[in-house]
Amino acid sequence: MTITSPVIKTPPLNSESRLESNLIVSGGDIEIINEKDIVNASEVIVILDAGSQYSKVIDRRVRELNVASEIHPCNINLLELISIKSKSGSKVKGIIISGGPESVYGENAPKFDENLFSEKLNLPILGICYGMQLMNFIFGGKVESNSQREDGVHNIQILQTNSNDTDNKVSKLFKGLNEFEQVLLTHGDSVTEVAKGFKTICTSDDGIVSGIENVDRNLYGVQFHPEVDLTTNGKKMFSNFLLNICGCSGDFTLNDREKQAITYIKSIVADKKVLVLVSGGVDSTVCAALISKAVGPNNVIALHIDNGFMRKDESFNVEKALSVLGLHLIVVDASETFYNSTTTIKGHLTGLLKETTSPEERRKIIGDTFMRVAESEVKKLGLQPEDVYLAQGTLRPDLIESSSKTVSGVADVIKTHHNDTELVRLLRDSGRVVEPLKDYHKDEVRELGKSLGLSDSLVWRQPFPGPGLAIRIICADEPYLLNYDFTNNVVQYLVTGETNELNLETKEKIDKQLLEMKCPRQNKITIKPVLLPIQTVGVQGDGRTYSYLLGLYDDESTSTDSIPWSYIFNLARTIPKICHNINRVVFIFSQNGQDKNINVSNKSPIKHITPTRLTPDVIKQLQHADSIVSEKLYKYNLIKSLSQVPVVSLPIDFGVKGNRSIAIRTFITNDFMTGVPAIPGKDISFECLNDITNNILTSVNGISKVLFDCTSKPPGTTEFL
Numbered sequence: 001m002t003i004t005s006p007v008i009k010t011p012p013l014n015s016e017s018r019l020e021s022n023l024i025v026s027g028g029d030i031e032i033i034n035e036k037d038i039v040n041a042s043e044v045i046v047i048l049d050a051g052s053q054y055s056k057v058i059d060r061r062v063r064e065l066n067v068a069s070e071i072h073p074c075n076i077n078l079l080e081l082i083s084i085k086s087k088s089g090s091k092v093k094g095i096i097i098s099g100g101p102e103s104v105y106g107e108n109a110p111k112f113d114e115n116l117f118s119e120k121l122n123l124p125i126l127g128i129c130y131g132m133q134l135m136n137f138i139f140g141g142k143v144e145s146n147s148q149r150e151d152g153v154h155n156i157q158i159l160q161t162n163s164n165d166t167d168n169k170v171s172k173l174f175k176g177l178n179e180f181e182q183v184l185l186t187h188g189d190s191v192t193e194v195a196k197g198f199k200t201i202c203t204s205d206d207g208i209v210s211g212i213e214n215v216d217r218n219l220y221g222v223q224f225h226p227e228v229d230l231t232t233n234g235k236k237m238f239s240n241f242l243l244n245i246c247g248c249s250g251d252f253t254l255n256d257r258e259k260q261a262i263t264y265i266k267s268i269v270a271d272k273k274v275l276v277l278v279s280g281g282v283d284s285t286v287c288a289a290l291i292s293k294a295v296g297p298n299n300v301i302a303l304h305i306d307n308g309f310m311r312k313d314e315s316f317n318v319e320k321a322l323s324v325l326g327l328h329l330i331v332v333d334a335s336e337t338f339y340n341s342t343t344t345i346k347g348h349l350t351g352l353l354k355e356t357t358s359p360e361e362r363r364k365i366i367g368d369t370f371m372r373v374a375e376s377e378v379k380k381l382g383l384q385p386e387d388v389y390l391a392q393g394t395l396r397p398d399l400i401e402s403s404s405k406t407v408s409g410v411a412d413v414i415k416t417h418h419n420d421t422e423l424v425r426l427l428r429d430s431g432r433v434v435e436p437l438k439d440y441h442k443d444e445v446r447e448l449g450k451s452l453g454l455s456d457s458l459v460w461r462q463p464f465p466g467p468g469l470a471i472r473i474i475c476a477d478e479p480y481l482l483n484y485d486f487t488n489n490v491v492q493y494l495v496t497g498e499t500n501e502l503n504l505e506t507k508e509k510i511d512k513q514l515l516e517m518k519c520p521r522q523n524k525i526t527i528k529p530v531l532l533p534i535q536t537v538g539v540q541g542d543g544r545t546y547s548y549l550l551g552l553y554d555d556e557s558t559s560t561d562s563i564p565w566s567y568i569f570n571l572a573r574t575i576p577k578i579c580h581n582i583n584r585v586v587f588i589f590s591q592n593g594q595d596k597n598i599n600v601s602n603k604s605p606i607k608h609i610t611p612t613r614l615t616p617d618v619i620k621q622l623q624h625a626d627s628i629v630s631e632k633l634y635k636y637n638l639i640k641s642l643s644q645v646p647v648v649s650l651p652i653d654f655g656v657k658g659n660r661s662i663a664i665r666t667f668i669t670n671d672f673m674t675g676v677p678a679i680p681g682k683d684i685s686f687e688c689l690n691d692i693t694n695n696i697l698t699s700v701n702g703i704s705k706v707l708f709d710c711t712s713k714p715p716g717t718t719e720f721l
Helices: 055-064 078-087 130-138 234-245 254-269 282-295 314-325 335-339 359-380 396-401 422-429 442-451 484-496 504-516 565-578 616-635 686-699
Strands: 023-026 029-032 043-049 068-073 091-097 125-128 142-158 180-193 199-204 209-214 219-222 273-277 300-306 329-333 388-391 527-540 543-554 582-588 647-650 660-664 703-709
Touching: 043 055, 043 078, 055 068, 055 234, 078 091, 091 130, 091 234, 125 130, 130 142, 130 180, 130 209, 130 219, 142 209, 142 565, 180 209, 219 234, 254 282, 254 442, 273 282, 273 359, 282 300, 282 314, 282 388, 282 442, 300 314, 300 359, 314 329, 329 359, 335 359, 359 388, 484 504, 484 527, 484 543, 484 565, 504 565, 527 565, 527 582, 543 565, 565 582, 616 647, 616 660, 616 686, 686 703
Parallel strands: 043 068, 043 091, 091 125, 125 219, 273 300, 273 388, 300 329, 543 582, 660 703
Antiparallel strands: 023 029, 142 180, 142 199, 199 209, 209 219, 527 543, 582 703, 647 660
């Protein structure tokens, strides 16, 4: 089946390449540099990182099935690694090759060990996305660039490949699954000819090869991502591979990992003091509890730095929450220091934080300033910085999205996290950073917190980023208008079928794509699009994008419960596939702010914004809106069911000079690497949405509209920036 190419193609933004493993690799040789990072378990699965954003999620899925795993670069000397593991009493049971952004035939394709597919190794291998393509390519099959990317949720059809075996007609990998399964696909290259000795075990709804196997060699490959939540039965596929194909026993538990974390802390810290940076969120709180259990509360200095971008009354609530740990908490108001701080990035001195519009620069300034303030506070206590270790509640997703060398060899940078800046990396390289949660995901941290005796009120606090509201305010001096008119015309025709500005060929291409993607237009067009002239961060095809935000509104319905939400979510999935320079879609509620004469119309393109910086009035405006949303989440008992709800300030005035708008990002996930928005009327009540919207518009000054994010991750990240 020939798939139509997208109307607008935009490659991901710049990437950084880093190489790291638990072992140093140089020309294939291995030198153990950090034995405490090597998993001590009787059975281990080796994950070879080809640069995927999801490598640590693969690791998480493996450990979720109580199987130990380690991540290494593709070019690790596997025979030597197996020998090292064997001497320590650990047996390698199988290999998983991750996805990645490169092409197998490209100059930048990850190097791999020559023994990876040799009979010397003789281990079961599962190749995911790039891993499947590499497997097929090495054995003589064809991998080619497709004119149409498959990005997002698709269905695959599992094929009957063993007609002579009545009990196992499908691949062992898919035992116990349905004929049609929902999966996440994120690829541009495809297998166009299956290698000799392999056979196709499933295809996508576009007719593209989505899985291959060579039963005799125990080699399996899937084009989709079984590790993410968006693949409905991905865990079952991993169970089939790990327990049935590799023969793992599944006896590596969370208790083992807690013991390993405590051993790791003690081995680094010894009798030194530990400075724990606590924000009050679940990550830093669990980190403080774990450090305290490992070295005792008397050796822990808990420091809360108020950077001026905290939630309303956050510092007070942090102090109250941490008192249950018996830790002495030092609260520092460093807001003025942060507002006026700078940092150096690749030899370039940035501007002041309060004047910076770049989200990446803001994150790096905040991260480095955190370190400088923390070091200053240590000196005030009469302690020498070199005698104190810094502990952070850094999680795997933080390091993956930052392309940290701690977890990923070649992953693209999606965004820098405040706890993984260059300065933190320098501290980490000098051995002065303790990150006991770096192998955990959010849900695992909550489980660990409960096992440590923390209360539900602490464990289930809404996640809040270390940089605070500074990364939930979209700052800009002028509207973003790159290719605006053409993009606007494309989405107008895509949604409404009306425009005089596109040629017939482009219109026919859009119509064909809507048919292929099963997204027909409404019989009576009531949903209209409006392209918003700002950029948000997204992740598309394992790479970072910084692209347009698209708004949708209902031309007729004014009540939340009469809006065609299923159609809107279908558009939110479809539009970024056709227009790669759009990575996020929001719905604009009909209610207006205190100026009642606001009129949203797709006939009047929005090409203006309210110039916005990190000024006190903007921060207070967002704090007020954020506190309203938090209050309503508690009122409607949504704290546990909604994984995270960022509230974002947008410089969109909708025609009222000086006004801004508020976006609400409801997010449901288990792994925090992929996820979906809450569905109104199902995951969040219409009453709650109306309550939030009306309260923000009537009590927060200077707000024109409230918007609801309808985007899955990918293509939109959890945060807008």
